Amino acid sequence: MSLLDTVNGPRDLRGLSAEQLTQLSEEIRAFLIHQVSRTGGHLGPNLGVVELTLALHRTFDSPADPIIFDTGHQSYVHKIVTGRRDGFPTLKQKNGLSGYPSRAESEHDWVENQHASASLAYAEGLAKAFRLRGNRHHVVAVIGDGALTGGMAWEALNNIAADDDLPLVVVVNDNGRSYTPTVGGLARHLTGLRTSPRYEQVLDVVKRQVNRAPLVGSAAYDVLHGIKAGLKDVLAPQGMYSDLGIKYVGPIDGHDVLAVERALQQAKQFGGPVLVHVLTHKGRGFPAAENNEEDQFHTVGQIDEVTGLPLSVSERTTWTDVFAEELERLGRADDRVVAITAAMLYPTGLHRFAASFPERTYDVGIAEQHAVTSAAGLALGGMHPVVALYATFLNRAFDQVLMDVGLHRLGVTFVLDRAGITGNDGASHNGMWDMSMLQLVPGLHLTAPRDATRLREALHRAVTIADAPSVIRYSKEKVPEDVPAVDRVGGVDVLRRSPAGDGAGSGVLVVGYGQLVGTALGVADRLVDQGIGVTVVDPVWALPVDPALVELARSHELVVTIEDNLVVGGCGSRLLLVLSEAGVMTPVRCFGIPQEYLPHASRGELLSDLGLTPQDIARSVIELVAGSTGEPAHPPLVEADRPPAEG
Numbered sequence: 247m248s249l250l251d252t253v254n255g256p257r258d259l260r261g262l263s264a265e266q267l268t269q270l271s272e273e274i275r276a277f278l279i280h281q282v283s284r285t286g287g288h289l290g291p292n293l294g295v296v297e298l299t300l301a302l303h304r305t306f307d308s309p310a311d312p313i314i315f316d317t318g319h320q321s322y323v324h325k326i327v328t329g330r331r332d333g334f335p336t337l338k339q340k341n342g343l344s345g346y347p348s349r350a351e352s353e354h355d356w357v358e359n360q361h362a363s364a365s366l367a368y369a370e371g372l373a374k375a376f377r378l379r380g381n382r383h384h385v386v387a388v389i390g391d392g393a394l395t396g397g398m399a400w401e402a403l404n405n406i407a408a409d410d411d412l413p414l415v416v417v418v419n420d421n422g423r424s425y426t427p428t429v430g431g432l433a434r435h436l437t438g439l440r441t442s443p444r445y446e447q448v449l450d451v452v453k454r455q456v457n458r459a460p461l462v463g464s465a466a467y468d469v470l471h472g473i474k475a476g477l478k479d480v481l482a483p484q485g486m487y488s489d490l491g492i493k494y495v496g497p498i499d500g501h502d503v504l505a506v507e508r509a510l511q512q513a514k515q516f517g518g519p520v521l522v523h524v525l526t527h528k529g530r531g532f533p534a535a536e537n538n539e540e541d542q543f544h545t546v547g548q549i550d551e552v553t554g555l556p557l558s559v560s561e562r563t564t565w566t567d568v569f570a571e572e573l574e575r576l577g578r579a580d581d582r583v584v585a586i587t588a589a590m591l592y593p594t595g596l597h598r599f600a601a602s603f604p605e606r607t608y609d610v611g612i613a614e615q616h617a618v619t620s621a622a623g624l625a626l627g628g629m630h631p632v633v634a635l636y637a638t639f640l641n642r643a644f645d646q647v648l649m650d651v652g653l654h655r656l657g658v659t660f661v662l663d664r665a666g667i668t669g670n671d672g673a674s675h676n677g678m679w680d681m682s683m684l685q686l687v688p689g690l691h692l693t694a695p696r697d698a699t700r701l702r703e704a705l706h707r708a709v710t711i712a713d714a715p716s717v718i719r720y721s722k723e724k725v726p727e728d729v730p731a732v733d734r735v736g737g738v739d740v741l742r743r744s745p746a747g748d749g750a751g752s753g754v755l756v757v758g759y760g761q762l763v764g765t766a767l768g769v770a771d772r773l774v775d776q777g778i779g780v781t782v783v784d785p786v787w788a789l790p791v792d793p794a795l796v797e798l799a800r801s802h803e804l805v806v807t808i809e810d811n812l813v814v815g816g817c818g819s820r821l822l823l824v825l826s827e828a829g830v831m832t833p834v835r836c837f838g839i840p841q842e843y844l845p846h847a848s849r850g851e852l853l854s855d856l857g858l859t860p861q862d863i864a865r866s867v868i869e870l871v872a873g874s875t876g877e878p879a880h881p882p883l884v885e886a887d888r889p890p891a892e893g
């Protein structure tokens with residue numbers, strides 16, 4: 247039996263010797279590589295926190311001492327030591343183990359939101375509640391150096407620094423990277439530390455001091471102050487924290503369980519907020535990860551567990567690929583175009599633009615609010631910024647879009663990848679909110695391209711819009727084949743016109759948005775089989791609503807909208823409102839995502855569970871048409887012979 251087999255809860259860690267901890271760390275690393283290479287997931291981050299997580303659970307009494315993981319993608323080891331080892335073959339799968347903390351899974355999991363930089367605020371609030379209620383336990387927050395670049399983290403630190411007896415331990419897991427090396431002034435200092443020839447000396451001195459006496463705050467600074475001045479400079483961050491009034495312990499070798507444990511013990515005994523600075527390596531123990539310059543296997547699909555090479559490489563183009571290529575082309579044609587990423591250069595495809603135009607590419611860290619308002623500043627200065635984010639992460643910067651960009655009528659383009667249902671990353675990763683939020687911004691232009699040609703055209707149009715924000719959003723799916731228009735009415739592309747059968751009504755207008763245009767065409771196939779007339783359109787620019795769409799609605803007996811966004815506040819509901827204001831009485835039925843936090847599952851599973859499939863939507867529409875005409879639905883739909891629609 248392996249040591250790992252004996253660990254079914256944190257208490258099983260308590261009696262282990264130093265040698266056993268080393269063996270257990272090795273077994274956990276082998277387990278992570280074996281499991282995650284098969285399921286996909288955040289392999290690199292979790293390989294980097296093995297010893298840290300063991301030290302945390304040996305020092306603190308979870309769940310009575312809550313351990314809150316920022317973003318939560320690095321909580322696999324936490325899950326392993328809290329009794330969920332056997333769930334890993336189902337990682338990120340429907341009804342399987344979540345890839346992030348999950349309150350439904352375990353009492354040891356406290357926070358599920360995967361939007362970075364929030365852990366310190368949660369922990370600060372929880373610690374205040376403990377103090378008010380006389381709860382003598384500690385709250386621990388584990389935050390990465392990347393997440394520490396987020397504004398919320400500094401808002402929390404400002405409050406923590408002013409609260410001398412808060413029972414809070416902040417652990418900074420500093421591996422020097424988000425996906426790529428972490429950017430910003432703080433990161434620059436830390437990189438200096440890590441590359442300093444005296445790096446080992448610093449760790450050794452701190453380790454010896456931590457062993458000997460409480461080394462917190464000014465003591466740490468004095469000790470380090472004794473080292474050559476050159477080193478002290480690179481250790482400014484600990485000075486920075488101490489100067490803020492937060493006690494600092496570190497830097498600690500994050501792969502030395504006992505050294506981390508002693509530092510955590512001291513922090514725990516201090517009696518007020520302490521920041522423990524732990525240095526780790528993302529991907530540790532897996533050379534393919536450690537040597538991967540792009541992201542050190544921040545997140546992987548199914549890979550070979552020895553070489554780390556992907557087990558399958560899709561030939562099909564992604565939306566990200568199309569965007570990356572076209573933006574670089576745009577950058578050559580227009581030197582006003584600049585690009586901004588929030589620590590996701592490769593995932594958003596901006597690396598191509600950055601390679602050609604490094605001086606016009608900005609990585610601001612995980613700081614979407616800063617990204618948006620900095621873009622507003624760039625636009626004020628005559629540039630045309632393109633801010634590339636994952637759709638769900640724009641939520642964090644809605645006010646900046648509304649007021650810092652929209653109110654000032656500034657030409658900023660937002661390119662939102664992973665729009666719609668992403669699925670396996672769970673509730674806070676689905677890009678299902680943006681159209682509902684953004685349709686509130688006066689003057690904003692939004693398009694959900696249906697194919698690569700429309701995406702290219704949209705980019706070229708967007709960078710010419712100089713008096714309002716423009717938004718282009720697309721999903722995580724592969725790009726479907728081009729869908730040519732058979733006609734155009736105003737700015738609206740007509741994709742299909744099938745007249746009604748004899749005596750039937752004026753037919754159904756099906757409005758498809760973005761990736762779900764494929765679904766709309768699948769619905770049309772089924773309506774035509776039933777003799778129902780149908781017109782399928784793509785609004786192209788969904789916001790503002792094109793007057794031509796209003797006239798098309800007026801001439802049909804029913805309008806059906808299909809979008810990969812919340813129904814509430816989505817583009818369908820916006821069209822409904824515009825039709826109402828125009829006095830168009832055609833009934834409208836909006837299909838989209840319900841106002842719920844969705845469980846983790848594949849995109850296809852969730853679309854099917856939500857009834858966002860051609861057959862389900864067609865069935866509803868046929869019932870609606872039958873209900874309105876009093877005619878019974880024609881023979882039941884035969885699905886066996888139908889190919890699944892893109893969705």
Ligand SMILES: Cc1ncc(C[n+]2csc(CCOP(=O)(O)OP(=O)(O)O)c2C)c(N)n1
Nearest residue numbers: 291360361362390391392393423424589639
């Ligand atoms: C608000 C927000 N923006 C972007 C992301 C995407 N994201 C997930 S993890 C990650 C990098 C995190 O880096 P760090 O905090 O240093 O943790 P590490 O992976 O290095 O352990 C990013 C950018 C996110 N989860 N939340």
Ligand SMILES: CC(=O)[C@@H](O)[C@H](O)COP(=O)(O)O
Nearest residue numbers: 317319360545593664671722
């Ligand atoms: C944790 C996080 O926010 C990202 O790493 C996310 O997992 C990215 O997922 P994809 O890039 O695979 O869509």
Ligand SMILES: [Mg+2]
Nearest residue numbers: 390391392423
């Ligand atoms: Mg990091």
